Amino acid sequence: MRKIFIGIDLGGTNVKIGCFDSQLELICKTAATTKADMGPEAVVDRIGDAAEKLLVDNDLSGEAIGAVGIGAPGPAKLDEGIIIASPNMPLFKNVPLRKMISERFGKPTVLENDANAACWGEFVAGAGRGVHDMVFFTLGTGIGGGVITDGKLVHGFADNAAELGHIIIYPDGRKCGCGQTGCVEAYASANSTAAQAAEAVGGGAESSLKELLAEKGEITCRDVFEHSAAGDALAKRITDETAKALAILCVNMLHITEPQRIVFAGGMIAAGDTLLSRIKHYFNEQIWSLKKETVEICFATLGEDAGIIGAAALATSLITRDSSDDGRWTNRKGFVH
Amino acid sequence: MRKIFIGIDLGGTNVKIGCFDSQLELICKTAATTKADMGPEAVVDRIGDAAEKLLVDNDLSGEAIGAVGIGAPGPAKLDEGIIIASPNMPLFKNVPLRKMISERFGKPTVLENDANAACWGEFVAGAGRGVHDMVFFTLGTGIGGGVITDGKLVHGFADNAAELGHIIIYPDGRKCGCGQTGCVEAYASANSTAAQAAEAVGGGAESSLKELLAEKGEITCRDVFEHSAAGDALAKRITDETAKALAILCVNMLHITEPQRIVFAGGMIAAGDTLLSRIKHYFNEQIWSLKKETVEICFATLGEDAGIIGAAALATSLITRDSSDDGRWTNRKGFVH
Numbered sequence: 001m002r003k004i005f006i007g008i009d010l011g012g013t014n015v016k017i018g019c020f021d022s023q024l025e026l027i028c029k030t031a032a033t034t035k036a037d038m039g040p041e042a043v044v045d046r047i048g049d050a051a052e053k054l055l056v057d058n059d060l061s062g063e064a065i066g067a068v069g070i071g072a073p074g075p076a077k078l079d080e081g082i083i084i085a086s087p088n089m090p091l092f093k094n095v096p097l098r099k100m101i102s103e104r105f106g107k108p109t110v111l112e113n114d115a116n117a118a119c120w121g122e123f124v125a126g127a128g129r130g131v132h133d134m135v136f137f138t139l140g141t142g143i144g145g146g147v148i149t150d151g152k153l154v155h156g157f158a159d160n161a162a163e164l165g166h167i168i169i170y171p172d173g174r175k176c177g178c179g180q181t182g183c184v185e186a187y188a189s190a191n192s193t194a195a196q197a198a199e200a201v202g203g204g205a206e207s208s209l210k211e212l213l214a215e216k217g218e219i220t221c222r223d224v225f226e227h228s229a230a231g232d233a234l235a236k237r238i239t240d241e242t243a244k245a246l247a248i249l250c251v252n253m254l255h256i257t258e259p260q261r262i263v264f265a266g267g268m269i270a271a272g273d274t275l276l277s278r279i280k281h282y283f284n285e286q287i288w289s290l291k292k293e294t295v296e297i298c299f300a301t302l303g304e305d306a307g308i309i310g311a312a313a314l315a316t317s318l319i320t321r322d323s324s325d326d327g328r329w330t331n332r333k334g335f336v337h
Numbered sequence: 338m339r340k341i342f343i344g345i346d347l348g349g350t351n352v353k354i355g356c357f358d359s360q361l362e363l364i365c366k367t368a369a370t371t372k373a374d375m376g377p378e379a380v381v382d383r384i385g386d387a388a389e390k391l392l393v394d395n396d397l398s399g400e401a402i403g404a405v406g407i408g409a410p411g412p413a414k415l416d417e418g419i420i421i422a423s424p425n426m427p428l429f430k431n432v433p434l435r436k437m438i439s440e441r442f443g444k445p446t447v448l449e450n451d452a453n454a455a456c457w458g459e460f461v462a463g464a465g466r467g468v469h470d471m472v473f474f475t476l477g478t479g480i481g482g483g484v485i486t487d488g489k490l491v492h493g494f495a496d497n498a499a500e501l502g503h504i505i506i507y508p509d510g511r512k513c514g515c516g517q518t519g520c521v522e523a524y525a526s527a528n529s530t531a532a533q534a535a536e537a538v539g540g541g542a543e544s545s546l547k548e549l550l551a552e553k554g555e556i557t558c559r560d561v562f563e564h565s566a567a568g569d570a571l572a573k574r575i576t577d578e579t580a581k582a583l584a585i586l587c588v589n590m591l592h593i594t595e596p597q598r599i600v601f602a603g604g605m606i607a608a609g610d611t612l613l614s615r616i617k618h619y620f621n622e623q624i625w626s627l628k629k630e631t632v633e634i635c636f637a638t639l640g641e642d643a644g645i646i647g648a649a650a651l652a653t654s655l656i657t658r659d660s661s662d663d664g665r666w667t668n669r670k671g672f673v674h
Binding site for chain 2: 075131132133147149150152154155156157158159160161162163164166167168169170171176178179180181244248251252253255256257258259260286287288289290291294
């Protein structure tokens with residue numbers, strides 16, 4: 001029987017579920033509201049129900065599932081499969097999510113941090129293909145990320161590595177929601193980019209964003225990039241400050257883990273070359289002159305599917321094919337639940 | 338026959354050579370001037386001669402050598418065993434140092450970056466014992482370092498990872514010798530700490546360092562820390578700025594690779610608690626409040642021997658003992674020259 005792999009991307013609002021073959025080709029996918037306020041058991045039930053419906057609708061048998069991978073937000077004990085806490089899912093405290101999912105599906109299951117799962121998806125099937133060392137940033141409301149060295153995700157000693165939005169780049173600068181001062185998230189996330197534009201306009205700066213603010217009552221990050229592309233000086237300056245902060249992040253990551261490729265993902269990359277060209281400009285301006293650097297800075301290619309692909313990819317490593325001919329699979333030691 | 342392992346720490350001025358047993362206990366050591374201006378062949382000869390004399394003086398046989406490890410400065414292709422260039426050894430350009438050392442000793446040899454070798458030494462036998470994830474900084478004329486995740490040195494895609502002195506922490510700040518602006522090396526190395534004190538005194542600041550400068554014609558980093566410990570306000574401020582820069586570095590590394598321990602080494606740690614207590618103070622002040630962090634910040638314990646111990650430790654992994662009884666060893670696949 002052809003094995004299939006389930007990849008789950010659990011978010012505070014929505015949960016995405018994908019069904020993949022062993023080559024990580026997408027067979028079908030679905031999404032559901034998470035309803036995190038109903039608690040972990042109910043959420044796991046919703047995931048199980050949605051996955052069953054997805055299989056039935058696509059004439060697939062639950063028997064064919066080889067393994068399941070789930071990416072979830074918040075600090076976790078990955079080895080134990082436990083979500084410690086999650087800012088957007090207050091009822092998820094010390095939840096043995098891997099065990100719960102594994103029992104619901106009756107299959108070996110792997111738990112990963114959501115940003116790491118998306119990072120792994122881009123690494124195996126997206127913008128990171130062909131390299132062994134990669135850094136991944138998600139630019140959204142906040143900034144998250146993942147670090148891969150020598151083909152492996154860096155987890156850190158307590159599974160909380162790659163909190164890349166909280167790298168300090170401007171000490172004594174803007175306050176960050178995390179309690180630190182000068183985090184890159186306070187400069188270059190969608191929220192902070194929009195906030196800086198609103199502050200400048202509120203402070204009397206001349207800009208085409210001024211009318212927009214009066215009209216809509218708010219400025220979004222997308223507005224800033226659009227007005228920047230249209231030539232507004234203030235929007236250009238804010239865009240440049242965001243790009244410069246991200247470029248400094250790239251310089252720093254190069255000097256730490258020396259990735260071959262740095263991949264930006266998340267809603268903000270819709271800005272396209274308006275943003276990417278400026279990140280590259282500031283990277284070239286900031287980087288040392290001791291040697292020529294060849295790191296590639298690029299945008300992610302998998303969009304919102306990165307998380308389910310990465311989770312499914314991690315699931316494929318839970319079992320190994322005994323032989324390419326007879327199609328039997330066995331659980332791989334050390335990974336199974 | 339009891340196997341011995343040679344660890345070599347090659348510097349621009351001196352080369353240190355240590356002889357260790359398979360448990361990394363130091364048997365004997367020596368040092369020689371490098372004479373890098375005589376070229377790579379002459380330097381390798383000097384190393385070989387010094388090692389032979391060391392063995393003879395200690396009644397050891399060259400036959401007993403299991404493998405050799407060498408840590409060397411400058412960018413390298415570690416897999417190929419080649420030193421690409423070295424700022425303090427201008428004649429070392431694309432030198433196949435591993436092959437040259439291996440041929441001179443007639444033994445399998447491993448080449449590592451010098452800061453990585455010292456990092457590995459502290460990891461296996463010093464301040465990093467007992468952890469799997471560690472970050473290592475050397476505070477000297479410049480700032481170097483090493484990163485270990487999940488028990489392995491991070492090398493990066495072209496073997497130039499962990500150039501930790503060139504992490505930018507103050508964009509638009511002090512110029513660094515590397516061509517970047519605001520590197521931590523421009524704030525917290527021995528040279529830059531001394532330079533900042535001299536600049537302040539030269540600018541008319543009141544300080545007990547003023548008389549010292551008039552008397553000696555220069556201020557060293559050690560002077561700054563000594564006058565800080567004695568209560569001088571300017572020296573205290575400079576010490577605090579150095580400590581704060583290092584604390585930001587610790588915060589950033591925690592959010593990237595999440596080490597369990599951060600180890601500072603190099604000449605500057607002679608300052609002892611005058612420096613360490615301030616680094617910890619600023620770390621606690623700067624770190625986020627989202628969760629309690631337990632990373633340990635401490636000083637190295639192996640002193641100048643870290644490099645030879647680390648190089649010897651890397652050498653031990655070149656060969657494996659066939660059996661604990663008959664004492665035969667074989668080359669381990671993939672590592673030997």
